[in-house]
Amino acid sequence: MKSIDLSTIVNIVELSSHSSGKADLTEEAGRNDRGASVVVNDLGGSRSGDGASSNVADQVVQEIRATGGKAVADYNSVTDGDKIIKTALDNFGRVDIVVNNAGILRDKSFARISDSDWNLVHDVHLKGAFKVTQAAWPHLRKQKYGRVVFTSSNSGLYGNFGQANYSAAKMGLVGLCNTLAIEGKSANINCNVIVPTAASRLTEDILPPDLFKELKPELIAPVVVWMCHEDCQENGAVVESAAGWASKYAIIRGQGSVFRKSISDSATPENVRDAWSKISDTQTNFERISSIEEATGSLFGAIESLKTGNDTSDSLTYEDSYEFTNKDCILYALGIGITVQNPTNLRYLYENHSDFTMFPTQAIIPGQISAMSSPLITSAIPGKSFELSQVLHGEQYLEIYEPLPTSGSLRNVCKIVDILDKGRNAVVVTGMETYGEDGKKLCYSEMSAFIVNGGGFGGKRSSSKIIESQDPPRRNADVIVETKTSQDQAALYRLSGDSNPLHIDPDFAAIGGFSRPILHGLCTLGVSVRCLLQRYANNKAELFKSVKARFAKPVYPGETLRVSMWREGTRIHFETSSVESNQKVISGAYIDLHKVEVGPSHGLSIMAVSAQKLKSDEVFNTMIDRLKAKPELVKKINGVFLYKISSGGKEVAKWTADLRKGKIYRGDPESGTKVDTTLNMAEDDLLDMATGKLSPQAAFMKGKLKIQGNIMLSQRLKDLIAAESKL
Ligand SMILES: CCCCCCC[C@@H](O)CC(=O)SCCNC(=O)CCNC(=O)[C@H](O)C(C)(C)COP(=O)(O)OP(=O)(O)OC[C@H]1O[C@@H](n2cnc3c(N)ncnc32)[C@H](O)[C@@H]1OP(=O)(O)O
Numbered sequence: 142m143k144s145i146d147l148s149t150i151v152n153i154v155e156l157s158s159h160s161s162g163k164a165d166l167t168e169e170a171g172r173n174d175r176g177a178s179v180v181v182n183d184l185g186g187s188r189s190g191d192g193a194s195s196n197v198a199d200q201v202v203q204e205i206r207a208t209g210g211k212a213v214a215d216y217n218s219v220t221d222g223d224k225i226i227k228t229a230l231d232n233f234g235r236v237d238i239v240v241n242n243a244g245i246l247r248d249k250s251f252a253r254i255s256d257s258d259w260n261l262v263h264d265v266h267l268k269g270a271f272k273v274t275q276a277a278w279p280h281l282r283k284q285k286y287g288r289v290v291f292t293s294s295n296s297g298l299y300g301n302f303g304q305a306n307y308s309a310a311k312m313g314l315v316g317l318c319n320t321l322a323i324e325g326k327s328a329n330i331n332c333n334v335i336v337p338t339a340a341s342r343l344t345e346d347i348l349p350p351d352l353f354k355e356l357k358p359e360l361i362a363p364v365v366v367w368m369c370h371e372d373c374q375e376n377g378a379v380v381e382s383a384a385g386w387a388s389k390y391a392i393i394r395g396q397g398s399v400f401r402k403s404i405s406d407s408a409t410p411e412n413v414r415d416a417w418s419k420i421s422d423t424q425t426n427f428e429r430i431s432s433i434e435e436a437t438g439s440l441f442g443a444i445e446s447l448k449t450g451n452d453t454s455d456s457l458t459y460e461d462s463y464e465f466t467n468k469d470c471i472l473y474a475l476g477i478g479i480t481v482q483n484p485t486n487l488r489y490l491y492e493n494h495s496d497f498t499m500f501p502t503q504a505i506i507p508g509q510i511s512a513m514s515s516p517l518i519t520s521a522i523p524g525k526s527f528e529l530s531q532v533l534h535g536e537q538y539l540e541i542y543e544p545l546p547t548s549g550s551l552r553n554v555c556k557i558v559d560i561l562d563k564g565r566n567a568v569v570v571t572g573m574e575t576y577g578e579d580g581k582k583l584c585y586s587e588m589s590a591f592i593v594n595g596g597g598f599g600g601k602r603s604s605s606k607i608i609e610s611q612d613p614p615r616r617n618a619d620v621i622v623e624t625k626t627s628q629d630q631a632a633l634y635r636l637s638g639d640s641n642p643l644h645i646d647p648d649f650a651a652i653g654g655f656s657r658p659i660l661h662g663l664c665t666l667g668v669s670v671r672c673l674l675q676r677y678a679n680n681k682a683e684l685f686k687s688v689k690a691r692f693a694k695p696v697y698p699g700e701t702l703r704v705s706m707w708r709e710g711t712r713i714h715f716e717t718s719s720v721e722s723n724q725k726v727i728s729g730a731y732i733d734l735h736k737v738e739v740g741p742s743h744g745l746s747i748m749a750v751s752a753q754k755l756k757s758d759e760v761f762n763t764m765i766d767r768l769k770a771k772p773e774l775v776k777k778i779n780g781v782f783l784y785k786i787s788s789g790g791k792e793v794a795k796w797t798a799d800l801r802k803g804k805i806y807r808g809d810p811e812s813g814t815k816v817d818t819t820l821n822m823a824e825d826d827l828l829d830m831a832t833g834k835l836s837p838q839a840a841f842m843k844g845k846l847k848i849q850g851n852i853m854l855s856q857r858l859k860d861l862i863a864a865e866s867k868l
Contacts, residue, residue, distance in 0.1 A: 175210075175366065176210075177210075177211075177238070178210075178211040178212070178232070178233045179202075179205060179210065179211065179212040179213075180212075180213055180214075180215050180225065180228050180229045180232070180233075181198045181201045181202050181205070181212055181213070181214050181215065182198065182214075182215040182216075182217065182219070182225050182228075182243070182273075183197045183198035183201075183214075183215075183216065184216060184217070184218050184219075184243075185197050185198060185216065195214065195216050198214040198215065198216060199214050201214075202214045211233070213228060213232045215228040218269070219241075219243045219265060219268075219269025219270070219272060219273055220264055220265075220268055220269055220272050221272065222269070222271075222272030222273035222274070222275060222276040222277075223272070223276040225273055225276070226273065226276040226277050226280070227276075229277075230280070235280065235284070236277050236280050236281070237281070237284075237286060237287060237288065238287070238288045238289070238290075238369045239273055239274055239277050239287075239288075239289045239290070240289075240290045240292075240365060240369065241269070241270035241273060241274060241289070241290065241291045241292060241314070242290075242292045243265050243266070243269045243270075244265060244266055244292065245261065245262060245265045245266075246262070246304075246307060247259075247261060247262050247306060247307070248303045248304055248307070249303060249306075250302070250303050251305045254305060254306055258306055259306045262306040262307055262310050263306065263309070263310045263313075265310075266307070266310035266311060266313070266314065267310045267313040267314060267317070270291055270314055270317060271317065274289055274317075274321065277289075278325075278330075281325070281328065281330045282325075282328045282330065285328050285329050286328075286329050286330070286371070287325065287328070287329070287330035287331070288330070288331050288332075288368065288369040288370070288371075288373070289318075289321065289325070289330065289331070289332040289333075290332075290333055290334070290335055290365055290368050290369060291314040291315075291317065291318045291332070291333070291334045291335070292314070292334075292335055292336075292337065293311045293312070293314045293315055293334045293335070293336045293379065294307070294308075294311040294336060294337075295336060295338060295381070296308045296311055297309075297310075297311030297312035297313075297314070297315065297336075298311075298312070298315075298336060298379075298381075298390070314334060315334055315379055318332045318333065318334045318377065318379075319377060322376045322377030323377070325376075326376060331368075331373070331374070331375060331376040332376065332377065333368045333375055333376065333377065333378045333379070333380065334378070334379040334380065335361070335364060335365055335368065335380055335381075335382060336379060336380065336381040336382070336390070337358070337361045337381075337382055337383065338356055338381070338382075338383035338384075339356050339357070339358045339361055339383065355384050356383055356384055357384075360382075360383070360384055360385040361382045361383065361387075364380060364382045364387045368380070378390075391429045392429070392430060393423060393427045393428065393429055393430070394423070394427060394428055394429075394430050394436070395420070395421070395422050395423040395424075395426065395427050396419070396422070396425070396426040396427065396428075397419070397420055397443075398416045398419035398420050399416075399443050400412040400413055400415070400416035400420070428605070428606055429605050430605075431605050432601060432603075434600070434601030434602060435601040435603070435604060435605070436601075437600075437601070444523060458554055458555065458556040459511065459512070459515035459516075459517050459554075459555045459556070460511075460552065460553065460554050460555070461511045461514070461515075461552075461553055462550050462551065462552050462553070463506075463507035463510060463511065463550070463551045463552075463553060463575075464549075464550050465507075465548060465549070465551070466548045467492040467497070467547050467548050468492075469503075469548075469637065470489070470492075470497075470498075470499045470500070470503065470547050470548075471489070471490055471491075471492065472633075472636055472637055473499075473500060473503040473506065473637045473667075474486075474489040474490055474500050474503075475490070475633060476630070476633045476634035476635075476636065476637050476664060476667070477500065477502070477634065477664055477667030477668050477670075477671055478624065478626060478627070478630065478667075478668050478671065479500065479671055483675075483680070485675075485679075485680040486680065488680075488682075489682075492547070497547055498545070498547065498682045498683070499545040499546070499547050499682065500667065500670075500671065500682060501539070501541055501545070501670065501674075501682050501685040501688075502539065502663065502666055502667045502670050502688065503545075503637070503667075504539060504541055504545055504575065504583065504584045504586070505537065505539050505586045505588075505663060506637055506638050506639075506663075507551045507553050507573075507575050508553045508555060508573025508574070508575050508584075508586045508588075509573070509586070509588060509638070509639065509663070510553075510638045510639070511553035511555050511573065512553075512555045512571045512573055512588065513639070515555060517555060517556070517557055517571060518532075518557075518569050518571060518590055521557055521560050521569045522560060522567055522569065522592065522595055522598055522600075523598055523600075524598060525567075525595055525598060527592050527594075527595050528652075529641060529642075529643070530643060530649060530652040530653040531592055531593045531594060531595060531653070532590050532591070532592055532593075532641075533590070533591040533593065533653075533662075533692070533695075534588070534589075534590065534591070534661070534662035534663065534692050535568055535589035535590060535591035535691065535692060536570075536587075536588070536589035536607075536610065536689070536690065536691045536692065537586070537587070537588055537589070537662065537663065537666055537688070537689070537690050537692075538585075538586060538587040538588075538608045538687070538688070538689045539584060539585075539586045539587075539687060539688050540584060540585050540586075540686065540687035541583065541584045541685060541686065541687065542581075542582055542583060542584060542585075543577065543581050543582070543583045543584075544683065545583060545584070545682075546577060546578075549577070549578050550578055551575050551576065551577060551578075551583070552575070552576040553573055553574070553575050553576075554573070554574045554576070555571055555572070555573045555574075556571070556572055557569065557570070557571055557572075558570040558571060558572040558587060558604075558606055558607065559604040559606050559607060560600055561600060561601060561602060561603065561604060562596045562597065562598055562599065562600030562601065562602060563596050563602060564596050564597065564602075565593075565594060565596050565597065566591060566592060566593055566594065566595055566596045567591075567592040567595035567596040567598070567600070568589050568590070568591055568592070569589070569590045569592060569595075570587060570588070570589045570590075570604070570606075570607050571587070571588050571590070572585065572586075572587050573585070573586045573587070573588070587607070587608055589607070593653075608689055609689075609729075610689055610690065610691045610728065610729030610730060610731075611689070611714065611729055611731055612714075612729055613705075613707045613714035613715070613716060613729075613731075614707050614709060614714065616707070618705035618706055618707055618716075619706055619707050619708050620676055620705075620706045620708075621703060621704070621705045621706070622672045622675075622676065622703070622704045622706070623701055623702070623703045623704075623720065624668060624672055624701065624702050624704070625699075625700075625701045625702075626660065626664075626668065626696070626698055626699060626700055626701070626702060627698065627699065628698050628699040629698065630660055630664060630698040630699070631644040631645060631658055631659070631660050631661060631664065631698045632644075632645060632698075634660070634661050634663075634664040634667075635661070639661055639663065641661075642658075643655070643658060643659060644658050644659060644660065644661055645658050646658060655695065656697075657697060658698070659695040659696060659697060659698075660695070660696040660697065660698050660700075662692040665692070665696050665702065665717060665726055665727060666688070666690050666692075666727065668702055668704075668717075669690070669702065669704045669715060669717045669727060669730070670685075670688055670732060672704045672706075673704065673706060673713055673715060673732050674732075676706060676739075677706070677708065677713050677734060677737050677738070677739060678734055678736075678737065678738055679738040679739070681738065683735075684734045684735050684736055684737075684738060685732065685734060685735075686711075686732075686733040686734055686735050687732065687733045688730070688731070688732045688733075689729075689730060689731055690727045690728075690729070690730035691727065691728050691729045691730065692726065692727060693724075693725050693726055693727060693728040694719070694722070694724045694725065694726045695726070696719055696726045697719075697721075700719045700720065700721045700722070701719070701720035701721060702717050702718070702719065702720070702726070703717065703718045703719075703720050704716075704717050705717075705718070708737065710737075711733060711734045711735070711736065711737055712731050712732070712733050712734075713731060713732050713734065713737075714730070714731045715727070715730050715731065715732070716728055716729075716730060717730070
């Protein structure tokens with residue numbers, strides 16, 4: 142990572158009376174190699190806030206200047222925040238960062254705290270941070286940049302005997318920061334809290350000597366410097382740090398419990414007592430609440446359950462069963478375009494095949510049917526009812542835990558995960574657990590229904606509970622596969638259970654604003670996942686772990702889907718586009734595999750990718766480097782690459798490619814195998830192949846990869862190539 146340079150900023154650091162003579166925070170932030178210009182503010186009082194002296198601030202300023210840094214001292218009280226900011230403006234012309242670090246102690250047991258003990262501690266910690274930050278605020282807003290750090294304490298987060306005044310003030314800083322993080326966001330002002338445990342004059346007779354020695358402030362200063370840097374996008378975080386360790390805090394909320402029977406009932410203390418074990422349970426089920434909208438928004442589910450007369454949050458779940466046979470597995474496979482043309486597909490299409498298996502994405506269907514037949518989704522939005530024609534499938538997640546059966550009875554438990562208000566529209570997210578006949582949890586799926594015109598009910602806009610989609614890496618796709626859907630794709634797919642008329646009835650589709658019935662989102666997903674499994678999992682369902690996808694635009698049956706894939710370890714990111722509309726139809730998607738297994742066409746794929754930029758030597762060398770990353774498959778001999786193509790651990794062919802000449806030979810010159818076949822290709826076609834516009838298999842089929850001599854592919858390889866071209 143590049144170094145953290147604070148060169149363009151002015152840093153106001155209050156040392157406060159508790160700073161040690163060596164103010165490590167300032168030393169770090171103000172070091173010449175970090176570049177900040179620093180106002181070192183310290184009233185120079187004692188730990189309890191008595192007296193004043195310029196010594197401490199002056200000493201730190203000298204230390205900063207001695208290392209070539211810029212610093213000026215300021216001896217004002219933090220309650221005169223405008224004077225401190227004026228020092229920054231007078232000396233450096235601007236202010237970008239405020240580190241609120243001033244603090245004193247007046248430790249007493251609660252009964253003995255006097256008004257002045259309370260007021261003074263609050264003045265320095267809380268009012269001081271308010272005054273200094275408020276004085277800087279207009280400047281930060283005007284320049285649309287700022288970083289503010291507040292120093293809190295474990296005494297605030299957890300409480301500490303004898304520190305009621307200090308704990309209250311330190312927790313007050315967390316509240317102050319929470320709101321400033323919201324108010325400053327649009328002006329690019331990030332506000333965060335540091336919770337240090339450090340050796341200082343405040344703690345020297347409180348911490349055990351051995352621990353005191355280890356808790357050097359300079360091990361916390363880098364965390365503060367990072368939070369002050371323009372690259373740090375954290376906003377509203379509370380970060381604890383000590384001894385070179387740091388961690389972010391989160392406030393959690395339990396699932397809670399509704400404790401009255403219906404919306405018209407009053408609430409009694411007895412109701413609360415009876416529900417107390419659920420109300421106070423933060424262990425079995427909890428969530429992280431990150432905004433006030435999220436906190437109030439999730440109350441809608443509880444209010445709605447009261448309206449429908451249900452008395453506990455457990456009633457927000459819905460259970461039913463799903464019976465299915467081998468035939469349903471085969472029908473689903475046909476519905477997502479799995480074809481016998483690829484021999485390895487028989488495992489999904491023929492019930493007597495030794496590996497007869499359910500295609501993984503079919504596992505979504507039982508939960509989906511349960512959720513769609515329950516009142517969960519249609520009654521989810523408070524005060525709103527909506528039609529099926531308003532519902533679009535927005536996002537989908539699926540994770541498989543156990544091998545899936547090919548027939549039998551499955552039990553589904555569905556519940557609302559969250560409800561989002563997107564302004565005009567709404568998103569209702571449902572989570573479905575599916576259990577096998579032996580009671581084992583087979584899979585979890587999470588489905589977002591996008592309700593057109595369902596929003597505007599005053600709910601929250603985002604949620605931390607939803608499994609997020611992820612953008613692909615910023616590079617050209619590693620592999621691109623195209624596959625055409627049939628005009629009858631939706632008509633066939635709907636027989637697997639989603640009989641929404643949007644996919645078959647032109648009049649109904651017109652109500653939803655579509656020119657004709659659209660394809661099921663889950664069908665597009667199934668088609669994409671079969672291309673991914675084919676490419677990266679040798680078409681094996683058992684290697685599939687999970688998938689996440691967002692449906693970005695509708696697909697019409699008959700369109701050609703282009704699936705772009707990026708491999709990152711066992712995660713394959715993907716995006717699917719419609720070739721006809723040239724629009725992304727699935728975005729931010731990925732599958733996770735237990736293991737990647739690349740099929741026999743991989744040698745050809747590598748060739749395609751590596752031929753990407755043949756024009757210059759420099760790029761050619763880069764290409765060689767990329768090929769070197771696959772030593773098991775590729776060997777370079779005098780500028781010529783040797784590819785071994787294996788299937789099931791057995792070598793089935795050797796290819797030699799002279800990419801500069803755009804030629805590919807079959808055979809292995811090193812071992813003396815006769816090179817009896819030459820495959821010629823125009824450079825433009827080779828580049829098309831490299832950029833994924835033309836698959837190697839399609840190049841074979843379309844005659845763009847011309848064969849001279851007698852090509853002797855094994856029958857097995859011929860079958861595999863033919864099958865892949867019909868993905
Ligand atoms: C349990 C069962 C429930 C599900 C039942 C499903 C039944 C099925 O039979 C139905 C189907 O299969 S329908 C077919 C598949 N789905 C589709 O074709 C929808 C394709 N997507 C779209 O057209 C647009 O993304 C569209 C129209 C969805 C949104 O486009 P825009 O209005 O342009 O959105 P935009 O302005 O970009 O963003 C507004 C806010 O919404 C969020 N968002 C966008 N697309 C989303 C999506 N697909 N899923 C979830 N959220 C989505 C945006 O992030 C944005 O929010 P914020 O402003 O907070 O970032």
